[in-house]
Amino acid sequence: MDFLTIIQLLDSTVRLATPLLLACLAGLFSERAGIFDIGLEGKMLMAAFFSAAVAAATGNVWLGLLAGIGSSLLLAGLHGVASITFRGNQLISGVAINFLAAGMTVLIAQDWFQQGGRTPSLIGGGRFTPFDLPFAESLSGVPVLGPVYSELLSGHSILVYIAFLAVPATWWVLFRTRFGLRLRAVGENPAAVDTAGVSVVGLRYAAVMICGLLCGIAGAYLATALQAGFVKDMTAGRGFIALAALIFAKWRPWHAMGACLLFGLLQAIALRFQNIELGGITIPVQAMDALPYVLTVVILAGFVGKAIPPRAGGEPYVKER
Amino acid sequence: MDKMPKWADVVLIPLISLFLAALLSALVILGIGEDPVAAVKLMVDGALGSTYGWGYTLYYATNFMFTGLAVAIAAHAGLFNIGGEGQAMLGGLGVALVCLLIPWPHWTLALVFAALGAGLFGAAWAAIPAYLQAKRGSHIVITTIMFNFIAAAVLNYVLVNLLRPEGSMDPATERFPEAVHLPSLHELLAPIGIEFSKSAPANVSLLVAVGACLFVWLLIWRTPLGYEIRSLGKSEPGARYAGISSVRTIMIAMLISGALAGMMAVNNVMGEAERLVLNATEGAGFIGIAVALMGRNHPFGVFLAAILFGFLYQGGAELALWTSIPRELIVVIQALVILFTGALDNMVRMPLERIFLAMRKGQN
Numbered sequence: 001m002d003f004l005t006i007i008q009l010l011d012s013t014v015r016l017a018t019p020l021l022l023a024c025l026a027g028l029f030s031e032r033a034g035i036f037d038i039g040l041e042g043k044m045l046m047a048a049f050f051s052a053a054v055a056a057a058t059g060n061v062w063l064g065l066l067a068g069i070g071s072s073l074l075l076a077g078l079h080g081v082a083s084i085t086f087r088g089n090q091l092i093s094g095v096a097i098n099f100l101a102a103g104m105t106v107l108i109a110q111d112w113f114q115q116g117g118r119t120p121s122l123i124g125g126g127r128f129t130p131f132d133l134p135f136a137e138s139l140s141g142v143p144v145l146g147p148v149y150s151e152l153l154s155g156h157s158i159l160v161y162i163a164f165l166a167v168p169a170t171w172w173v174l175f176r177t178r179f180g181l182r183l184r185a186v187g188e189n190p191a192a193v194d195t196a197g198v199s200v201v202g203l204r205y206a207a208v209m210i211c212g213l214l215c216g217i218a219g220a221y222l223a224t225a226l227q228a229g230f231v232k233d234m235t236a237g238r239g240f241i242a243l244a245a246l247i248f249a250k251w252r253p254w255h256a257m258g259a260c261l262l263f264g265l266l267q268a269i270a271l272r273f274q275n276i277e278l279g280g281i282t283i284p285v286q287a288m289d290a291l292p293y294v295l296t297v298v299i300l301a302g303f304v305g306k307a308i309p310p311r312a313g314g315e316p317y318v319k320e321r
Numbered sequence: 322m323d324k325m326p327k328w329a330d331v332v333l334i335p336l337i338s339l340f341l342a343a344l345l346s347a348l349v350i351l352g353i354g355e356d357p358v359a360a361v362k363l364m365v366d367g368a369l370g371s372t373y374g375w376g377y378t379l380y381y382a383t384n385f386m387f388t389g390l391a392v393a394i395a396a397h398a399g400l401f402n403i404g405g406e407g408q409a410m411l412g413g414l415g416v417a418l419v420c421l422l423i424p425w426p427h428w429t430l431a432l433v434f435a436a437l438g439a440g441l442f443g444a445a446w447a448a449i450p451a452y453l454q455a456k457r458g459s460h461i462v463i464t465t466i467m468f469n470f471i472a473a474a475v476l477n478y479v480l481v482n483l484l485r486p487e488g489s490m491d492p493a494t495e496r497f498p499e500a501v502h503l504p505s506l507h508e509l510l511a512p513i514g515i516e517f518s519k520s521a522p523a524n525v526s527l528l529v530a531v532g533a534c535l536f537v538w539l540l541i542w543r544t545p546l547g548y549e550i551r552s553l554g555k556s557e558p559g560a561r562y563a564g565i566s567s568v569r570t571i572m573i574a575m576l577i578s579g580a581l582a583g584m585m586a587v588n589n590v591m592g593e594a595e596r597l598v599l600n601a602t603e604g605a606g607f608i609g610i611a612v613a614l615m616g617r618n619h620p621f622g623v624f625l626a627a628i629l630f631g632f633l634y635q636g637g638a639e640l641a642l643w644t645s646i647p648r649e650l651i652v653v654i655q656a657l658v659i660l661f662t663g664a665l666d667n668m669v670r671m672p673l674e675r676i677f678l679a680m681r682k683g684q685n
Contacts (some may be wrong), residue, residue: 038466082664086671091401091462093664095610096656103652104349110647111353117647172544240466247463284482290474293467297449302468309460 003144007151009268014156015226016271017264018163019044019218021237023242024249024256025170026214031043031205032174032251034187035083036090039075039097040215041239045073047219049105052119052230053112055126061224064126068223069216075101076212084204087316098239106232117183119223119230128157128225157225159217164257165213171253183207187310202316218242244296251310263292324674325577331617335662339615342657349653355646366633367639376521377638378505381605382631383523383588386530386607389623390537391582395542396618398574399554402448406606407472408443412583413590414479415442417597420497421484431501436529436587443583444576446472455568461575469606479604480599493598503592524592531625533581534620540577541620550574556653569599582606586597611655614662630655 023040030037047068055064075097082093106117113119136154140146174180182203186193190200222238223230241263248262251254270288347357368374388405395402417440425431450464477492487496503524508519540545552560553570561567585605590597612630616622637651661669 038462078660082660086665086667088664088667089401090452091403092610092614092659093605095403096660096664098606099652099656099659103649103654103656106647106649107353107653110645110649117649237470240470243463244467250585284478286474286478289477290471293470293474297453297459297464297467297471300457300464301453301679302457302459 004147007147008264009272011152012271013261013265014152014160015116016263016267017260018156018160019060019222019226019238020242020245020263021163021257021260022166022214022218022221023160023239024245024260025166025253026211026218027243027246028170028251028253028256029174029183029214031246031313032187032310032318033204034190034310035079035204035208035211036314037208037211038091038094038243039077039101040104040211040241040242041077041235041237042094042098042101042213043072043075043212043241044219044222045098045233045235046075046101046104047216048223048234049109049219049230051120051199051220052122052223053109053124055224055295056099056113056119056229059125061126061128064224065217065220068220069213072219073209073212073217076208076215080205080208083316084201084208087318090314102233103180105265109230109232115142117232118131122224126224127228128159130155130219131158131161141292157221159225162217163221167253167257174253178207184310185310190312194319200319204217205315215239226308241292244292247296247301248292248311250299250308266291325677327675329673329677331619331637334666334669334673335615335617335622337673338661338666339417339658341669342654342661345657346650346654349419352375352405352522353646355569355633355644360640360644361373363643364632364636367643368635371518372516373518373521374635374639376518376523378529379506379523379562380521380593380629380631381634383527383530384585385608385612385627385630386517386534386624387585387588388503388582388606389612389627390533390620392609392613393580393616393618393623394537394541394550394581394621395574395578397554398571398614399557400454400571400575400578401449401462402465402575402578403462403610404447404468404584404606405467405609406602406604407469408446408579409585409602409606410472410476410581411446412586413597413601414476415583416586416590417438417484417494417497420501420591421494424498425500430505432503432525432529432587432591435501435591438638439586440580440584441583443586446578446583447575447579448572450573451579451661454575455571477599480597484504484597490596494596497591497595501591502595503587505592522593525594526588529584529587531624533584534624537581537623538620546570546573582609584634595653608655611659611662615658639673 023044027037027040050071051064051068054067055061079093079097082088083090097199109117109119133154136150140150174184182193182198185201193203194200222234243265245256245259250261266288270285350360368378388409391405392402416435419435420431421436446468450468453459453464453612454461474493477609480492480494484494485492491530506523507519507523509525510517543549549565549570552563552565554568555566589601594601608630612623612626615626631652633654637648640650641648
């Protein structure tokens with residue numbers, strides 16, 4: 001494998017890790033506040049459709065992004081109503097949201113565009129274009145570091161940079177602000193937060209809405225930057241890989257970035273090479289597909305350090321009377 | 322004192338939830354510019370208007386009975402088995418191996434062993450998540466989701482690299498031998514003089530599914546093991562105090578659950594396709610969640626809910642055939658049923674409880 005192949009592989013790793021990272025951080029906010037969310041997949045899918053549909057209809061990708069975020073927030077609000085206000089089962093609510101998105105996107109797409117459940121291909125202003133970092137062109141001649149800067153770091157869509165900037169932002173919000181402290185507290189011991197006179201319901205809704213916002217960006221990235229348009233079931237399990245990454249990272253922002261890059265690399269390898277020969281042993285492509293899930297089960301099993309979720313996760317909070 | 326009479330809990334709340342889901346579905350149909358009344362008529366005609374329609378409805382219902390029972394029995398133990406899909410996929414592998422590797426003299430013998438194989442493979446796929454939950458406290462929902470994806474990859478590998486016949490491009494096994502062909506309802510009913518559609522896929526595994534409903538009812542409410550499973554589901558500390566081993570009970574409940582999900586393969590792989598194809602389960606494992614919620618985790622409720630979803634599935638296929646409404650409408654209805662009967666249960670329950678309390682106060 002030569003240097004250029006490695007650069008290309010890492011470049012596609014960054015592209016594929018971006019939606020995972022956004023969804024993973026979305027789940028991080030929600031689960032840190034004690035709301036399990038297995039509906040990341042559905043929110044991403046809904047956002048992917050609405051961003052592509054509005055971008056196709058208006059030719060403006062930014063309006064598409066807004067529509068995507070709006071639709072994802074709507075589903076997040078539904079999850080909030082079911083799991084916070086009506087204290088329903090958060091897991092069942094997540095399952096329902098995934099199915100709702102899977103069905104509604106195709107239903108609306110068919111009614112709107114009559115193209116068998118997809119949107120028209122996005123052209124021109126309907127897509128996020130590559131964003132060049134300063135001096136990318138002139139530095140590309142520098143050996144080793146030049147290609148790394150101009151090929152690997154520069155030339156992604158703006159959403160990629162937003163995703164990676166969201167990592168320190170998440171860390172700062174969760175671990176350096178009052179809001180973050182309360183948000184983490186509400187996921188560990190909501191009764192204590194309530195006793196301190198802070199609204200448990202308000203904090204949890206805020207967390208669920210931040211989750212919706214990030215899932216919306218993730219979905220919009222899928223349909224308007226990574227690919228050009230929406231196709232049925234285009235998230236293809238990414239929401240669950242993000243969930244796996246979240247557990248793999250043990251609910252920590254910087255580790256989440258590491259986990260998403262690792263799982264992105266696995267996807268990039270599976271995409272580029274079919275079967276890999278390693279010293280006489282052939283690794284089938286299916287093993288690459290399954291690896292993120294296998295790794296997560298191993299982590300969950302506690303064989304490589306124990307993954308302990310936020311303590312109040314999944315339990316509705318009932319105020320004492 | 323209960324806040325509500327039992328009939329309200331068992332009948333009224335599911336009916337109201339179902340009504341809400343139906344109402345929203347009708348709004349969705351209106352929203353995409355179709356007529357909901359005409360759509361329902363078309364669905365009823367297509368799914369129940371002929372023995373052909375009934376044949377498909379019952380075929381789908383058979384799948385959903387198995388997966389619904391799988392979710393229900395885990396739910397009684399307080400576990401949410403979302404891995405029915407993966408367990409059913411592995412069950413298909415078990416059926417395929419039993420049917421292809423052994424030359425069976427008669428379908429009855431093959432059916433018994435295929436069901437055993439399917440159950441064994443399904444149970445094996447549930448065993449690891451069950452063990453991790455029981456022994457190491459790993460959340461079973463997450464592990465079973467992961468195992469669904471791992472199952473898809475395993476099946477893909479086995480079909481492409483191991484079981485695919487020489488020279489075939491299709492990732493599927495070869496056809497099962499003629500001897501393991503399961504009699505369809507047409508072949509079963511013809512000798513007693515009932516005319517049933519020849520081309521519908523409903524087959525003898527429907528009787529196996531009904532038997533499974535009966536078995537689960539007996540197990541849950543008429544055996545000590547069922548009592549242990551229910552106690553664990555109600556309160557783990559309580560069960561432990563009563564001397565019930567939670568590890569043992571979780572393992573047994575999940576193994577039975579996985580076996581039931583796996584046995585679905587007798588219907589779709591052995592009874593219908595007569596070979597193992599990729600994605601043979603078609604999401605039936607997930608519909609089991611809706612079926613169990615709708616049926617209140619009671620085998621008889623699961624039986625009825627499975628037939629309802631069988632009707633929706635066949636009716637939805639007819640809709641897609643004759644109108645411009647895509648098949649995904651069924652996925653939306655399924656989502657709404659899960660939402661209202663599962664996640665938003667309290668939205669219906671809380672006001673009803675208040676009404677019943679007010680009525681009781683009025684009487685005293």
